[in-house]
Amino acid sequence: MKQEPTSIASTRIAFIGGGNMASAIIGGLIQQGLDGSRIAVVEPLAEQRERLESRYGVTTLEAAGPELQGFDLVVWAVKPQIIKQVATDCAQHLAGALHLSVAAGIRSDSLAAWLGSERIVRAMPNTPALVGQGMTGLYARTAVVAADRGLIEAVIGTTGQYLWVEREADLDAVTALSGSGPAYVFYFLEAMRQAGTEMGLSAETATRLAIGTFAGAARLAQDASEPPEVLRERVTSKGGTTYAALCSLEDSGVKASFVKALHAASQRAKELGDEFGA
Numbered sequence: 001m002k003q004e005p006t007s008i009a010s011t012r013i014a015f016i017g018g019g020n021m022a023s024a025i026i027g028g029l030i031q032q033g034l035d036g037s038r039i040a041v042v043e044p045l046a047e048q049r050e051r052l053e054s055r056y057g058v059t060t061l062e063a064a065g066p067e068l069q070g071f072d073l074v075v076w077a078v079k080p081q082i083i084k085q086v087a088t089d090c091a092q093h094l095a096g097a098l099h100l101s102v103a104a105g106i107r108s109d110s111l112a113a114w115l116g117s118e119r120i121v122r123a124m125p126n127t128p129a130l131v132g133q134g135m136t137g138l139y140a141r142t143a144v145v146a147a148d149r150g151l152i153e154a155v156i157g158t159t160g161q162y163l164w165v166e167r168e169a170d171l172d173a174v175t176a177l178s179g180s181g182p183a184y185v186f187y188f189l190e191a192m193r194q195a196g197t198e199m200g201l202s203a204e205t206a207t208r209l210a211i212g213t214f215a216g217a218a219r220l221a222q223d224a225s226e227p228p229e230v231l232r233e234r235v236t237s238k239g240g241t242t243y244a245a246l247c248s249l250e251d252s253g254v255k256a257s258f259v260k261a262l263h264a265a266s267q268r269a270k271e272l273g274d275e276f277g278a
């Protein structure tokens with residue numbers, strides 16, 4: 001039987017941590033029509049609480065307390081380095097909730113031990129969630145039932161695309177690719193802006209050209225039936241400009257360095273789990 005999509009209109013969601021990633025997800029939820037009064041955010045920084053309240057109309061709390069009793073979903077959006085302490089302190093107020101952690105590297109076994117619950121899903125989102133263009137990897141513990149998965153899909157679906165992974169360890173690779181991925185894109189944009197200005201363009205023109213190129217190439221890759229290497233070859237005229245650029249990139253070992261960088265990110269995710277897990 002086909003399952004009806006879960007509606008989040010009546011869902012109450014508590015965020016523990018109201019920083020960059022929480023803001024990006026909250027932004028997606030609000031943009032898709034969830035009423036801010038259904039969201040509570042625990043965030044110690046007063047300035048950040050005021051920003052969240054005024055921008056999204058959410059309720060904020062300086063610290064977790066009995067007010068969080070009865071929330072359907074708790075989103076863990078604090079740094080991996082402090083999640084153990086925060087989870088242990090808050091667990092008593094969160095009985096019965098479904099938990100969604102976005103903390104890089106922190107494994108669900110650790111979360112289950114701290115929270116005394118098996119209803120745990122891990123997500124690795126990314127900041128384009130803020131504009132509804134997020135890409136999120138999801139992993140559910142075996143105790144998570146279909147209805148819980150449906151709720152997670154409805155919530156994360158407001159922020160963009162998602163996919164489920166079967167093996168929890170794969171989330172470290174997801175973190176390296178798409179979780180950290182926007183930073184690599186911005187890094188390339190910075191490099192393109194620098195090159196453009198060195199060649200005499202204004203920073204504004206160079207940035208516009210670079211962003212438009214990323215957006216167009218990403219769309220082409222998404223719609224095309226061919227892999228990226230074929231699309232790349234179509235840009236690369238024999239003896240032309242692209243060939244000159246790609247030879248320079250290969251000579252400098254850019255692809256190998258980039259691949260190495262992603263392995264470093266994945267390794268760091270694993271280390272975070274080892275260092276800051278239960």
Ligand SMILES: NC(=O)C1=CN([C@@H]2O[C@H](COP(=O)(O)OP(=O)(O)OC[C@H]3O[C@@H](n4cnc5c(N)ncnc54)[C@H](OP(=O)(O)O)[C@@H]3O)[C@@H](O)[C@H]2O)C=CC1
Binds near residue numbers: 022044077079
């Ligand atoms: N940024 C990203 O692109 C992504 C981040 N993540 C994950 O999201 C999580 C949050 O990262 P990010 O949003 O970047 O980090 P931020 O530092 O922006 O947000 C974390 C927030 O938690 C707050 N905080 C600190 N202590 C507590 C507490 N005791 N109770 C509640 N809140 C607290 C911090 O406040 P204060 O500043 O005062 O310490 C801060 O505002 C991390 O685990 C990260 O791995 C996952 C995917 C992508």
Ligand SMILES: O=C(O)[C@@H]1CCC=N1
Binds near residue numbers: 104175179180
């Ligand atoms: O840099 C980090 O650790 C987090 C996880 C993925 C993106 N930001």
